[in-house]
Amino acid sequence: MKQRNFTQTDRHTFMYPLPKLEIAELIQLAHRSAQVSTECACARASFLCWESIPVSFPESQLQDVGTLMENPFEEPTFVEFHPAGTRYESSNAPIAPRYFPYNRCTISKCLVCERHFLRYTEAGGYFVDKRIRALNPELIVDASI
Numbered sequence: 001m002k003q004r005n006f007t008q009t010d011r012h013t014f015m016y017p018l019p020k021l022e023i024a025e026l027i028q029l030a031h032r033s034a035q036v037s038t039e040c041a042c043a044r045a046s047f048l049c050w051e052s053i054p055v056s057f058p059e060s061q062l063q064d065v066g067t068l069m070e071n072p073f074e075e076p077t078f079v080e081f082h083p084a085g086t087r088y089e090s091s092n093a094p095i096a097p098r099y100f101p102y103n104r105c106t107i108s109k110c111l112v113c114e115r116h117f118l119r120y121t122e123a124g125g126y127f128v129d130k131r132i133r134a135l136n137p138e139l140i141v142d143a144s145i
């Protein structure tokens with residue numbers, strides 16, 4: 001019987017679907033993303049603030065590279081972090097990984113241009129809405145709960 005050799009990535013995928021990104025890794029990805037200036041189908045909108053993913057968005061180009069969820073067995077808090085009076089929908093709202101909605105986000109990379117995005121699914125009683133925001137390094141804050 002032929003045995004399949006699992007790569008490191010395979011093994012990782014079996015045990016943890018997505019690696020949890022630490023703040024330093026997140027900032028690094030964000031900086032790399034901010035340097036991308038090539039035109040790409042994913043960059044037709046800037047997604048400075050949270051938006052519903054438009055139907056025209058090339059979602060198939062995105063690959064999840066990590067999660068900000070601390071513990072998959074615990075419901076993360078819905079508390080938001082806005083020390084400077086921003087709101088959920090503000091384009092300058094901080095990206096605070098321990099706070100809503102960042103604490104349930106995955107980080108996705110565009111395979112074509114390598115821009116990175118935050119994504120999560122907003123679920124109400126009768127709807128699910130997939131939302132997206134650009135990963136802006138200037139807005140990331142390591143705020144504790």
Ligand SMILES: [Zn+2]
Pocket residue numbers: 040041042043061110111112113114115
């Ligand atoms: Zn792209």
